[in-house]
Amino acid sequence: MPLRRILPAILALVAFQCATAQTASAPASPVTVQANAAWLQALPFGDRQDFEDAHRGLVARFPEGTIRGADGRVAWDFNAYAFERADAAPATVNPSLWRLAQLNNEAGLFKVTDRLYQVRGADLSNMNIIEGDTGIIVMDPLITAETARAALALYYAHRPRKPVVAVIYTHSHVDHFGGAKGIVDEADVKAGKVAVIAPAGFMEEAISENVLAGNAMSRRAQYMYGTTLPRNATGQVDAGLGKATSRGTVTLLAPTDLIDKTIDTRRIDGIDIEFQLTPGTEAPAEMNLYFPQLRTLCIAENAARTQHNILTIRGAQVRDAKAWSFYIGQALARYGERSDILIAQHHWPTWGKARINEFLSDQRDMYAYLNDQTLRLMNHGLTPTDIADTLRKLPEPLASKWYARDYYGSVSHNVRAVYQRYLGFYDGNPAHLNPLPPVQGAKKTIEWMGGADAVLAKAREAYARGEYRWVAQIGNELVFADPANTAARALQADALEQLGYQAENATWRNAYLTGAQELRNGIRRGAPGGTTSPDLVRALTVPHFFDYLAVRLNADKSAGKAMTLNWNFTDLQERYAMTLRNSALTYLADAQAAQATATITLDKATLDRISLKQLTLPDAIRDGSIRIDGSPQAVVSLFGMLDTFDGYFSIVTPQAAP
Known part of the structure; x- marks a missing residue:
């Protein structure tokens, strides 16, 4: 079963950003030239504070132009965006986006303050390194092992070579945990030499978010991230949160310590950390961190140098803008007066208590505004499109703040997302x-x-x-x-x-x-879209697997058929009773059917090998990896009723029904 089709966040974020269109792009039209030029008067381009902050503390650039894996493949190309070194935006790029694209090109090792370093520009996200008494704490090890390994090597080239004693995941999105095995040996984690700390619910959310709609989201993510576009002034220039996403090996180390209290504290290698859980904000499982000795607040991805997504355009469950605003406000109240530095998991830091308080206040207000004004207009009877057209932009002076601009989320699609959260897809018009x-x-x-x-x-x-x-x-x-x-x-x-x-x-x-x-x-079939990650497949639970089987069941092929299957997983000591009836596949945990059509006995490793296409079901039956008591034909027939999804379905042209 191709599980690479069911991990959209993984597929989207490991997509390598490279391609060249067959037909040359057109130049900017006179209307576009005029429209883009108008932006230069609409926003404060003379404000260069962000450029100073993005460059501040630079210790070293990466020594090579690319980061490569062991097989020689390029995981990250620092030269891909060299065309953005020109000061003036070309006519084919919005000047505001060009400005952010240039800022996101600042790549290297940066000293934020004593004992705190940040590696930026080697992936979509940042990797933060906190120096403890005997070792280092790594926070959010990027997307892939290749880029995380290179980031740590750059740090070690300029700082003492202390061992990693802890890894912290701020939240459950792949760009914040996927490179874990590039910096830590799994054996050291199992031996207790390295702690892995994450918010409560991390594993469930990291693996299950968007699983069932994965194929659709993966295809849509190609549009969102521009994975098939060339890197030039008429193609992909940025991804909003960073330049792009690395291509390499996505890994996962399971947490050894979960933060499950609203406010929790730890001392790790001499570093005090106060954790603030923020569930249901930018990620279902997320937390901010405060370092009192460093007077530094890590706001995770709850605040960034852009308006974020309440609903990402690749598709996902709608986020709660009200809760998002609340938790930013809570962080502001608790840490605002105690913080001299604010870091986040994308973009560059903010220095100075006054600037931090203004930034957090504005971000809090932004999500509150989007939520409350959508509800206000909704209760006046306006439809989602009406609301988007009525609001259009944030109120001043917030609208003119660079960190509130529509680089990743937008007022237009975020207010429609709020409407969807409360009222759904239907606008009430029959x-x-x-x-x-x-x-x-x-x-x-x-x-x-x-x-x-x-x-x-x-x-x-x-x-x-x-x-x-x-x-x-x-x-x-x-x-x-x-x-x-x-x-x-x-x-x-x-x-x-x-x-x-x-x-x-x-x-x-x-x-x-x-x-x-x-x-x-036409569609570039075979264009880079991601790689299967064995770590993430192995982390899928048996219920995840069964849920996805149910999604793949073809109602026409299964019409009129019925069977019951008992599943026994010898290593997990788990038992399930599965029923096919009325073209619906259901199951119960901790149960067995009395009159089963077949009983399937296997271990989870065998299921993983089948999921990774390293083993076929018939071969597993033949070699004894799977034992079937009863009717083997029933099991084979069930798998014959499952659809295989096309990862390159049409979007801008009609898609035929299966």
Whole structure:
């Protein structure tokens, strides 16, 4: 079973950012040139404080231009964004996004304060190193073992070579734990030489978040991160939280110590740490950390140099903006007057108590505003799109703060996410309750508007006027009505491209430009999309596996069929009773069916090998790794009823039903 299809966060974040479009990109149109130039007057570009902070404390750059794995493959390329060294933004990039892209290019080892160092620019996230009395504490070891290993090597090249005595995961997203085995030997963890500390619920959330919708999210993440776009001024320039995501080996070391109190304290190798749990904020399992001896607050990913996502555009469960605001406010009240330095797991630090308090106050207010104003307008009867069009931007002076800009999240999609959290997908208008599916609706729309040629002519006129949002909308109808209409595809691509050039938001730009690329050149099957991580597969529980089997069950193939299967895992001492009935696959833990069609006995390692495609089910039966009492044919037939998902389904053109 291809479990690489069910780990979207992993697949999205290990996607290597490299590709070249087959069709050359168009230049910025006069309307786009004018729109982008206007940004220079709208925002305080003369404020260079962020550039000073991003460079402050630089100890050393990485000595090589690339980070490579043992097999020679490039895990990270420091030269990929060399084109961003030009001061002025090209016409094809929003100047505000260009500014952030330049800031995110600051890569190397930085001294934040005595005993606290930070490695930035070697992955999407930061790795922080705290120097204890006898060893070092590493906080958030990046995405892959290759980049984490290189980051630690850079630190050791300029600081005493003390052993790692503890690893801390601030939260359950892969860019904050995936490189663990690049800095720590698992044997040392098992021997008690290294502590691994994480918030309560970490393992469950790290493995299960978005599992069941993984294939869809993985495909959508290619758009969000621009994984198939070239790295140039008409392609991918940034990812908002950082440049991109590393390509390498995603690993996982299970925590040895969970923080499960609202406020908890530890002394680790002479360093006092106060942990503040912040569940349900940027991640389901997340925590801030305060270091009293260093007068430093780590805000994890609860505050960043951007407005964050309440709902990421790759898709996920909606986050709670109200809780997010509350926990930032709690951190401000508890630590604001005691902090001289604030660090986060993306971007650069903030120095000075007054600036820290302003930053946290603004971030708290931002998420409160998005939540409360959406609810206000919702209760006035406005729809999600109405609300997005009404609010448009944050209030001043917050809107002019660089760290509140729409680089990763945006007011537009975040207010729609708040609406979804409270009221769901339906806006209350019965006309939208059961609309025609996209292809049928598009065909009728284009026919009613006088046919494709008439619509295309009007769309070209709208494009010439710079009405790109409308051209993208009506162009989509043209393409869905007739995907073979090359003129419609070209015009739709042109409109999406100009929207991408104008976008301040990095993920919006990536999505627009990826859509344009696929309209012109088709889907790049086989494009880098991620690698299976054995550590993460092994961390999946048996219920995770069964839940995903149920998602893959094809209702047509299983119609009229019924069976009961008992599963016994000898190493885990776990038993399950599974039932197939009415094209639904269900199971009970700690149970066995009295009249089972078959009983399957195996260990979890065998299940993992099958999941990693290292072993097939028939081979496992033949070599005795799996013992089946009863009907082996029933077990084989069940697996024959399972769908295999296409990781390259269509997005900007119609997708046929399976």
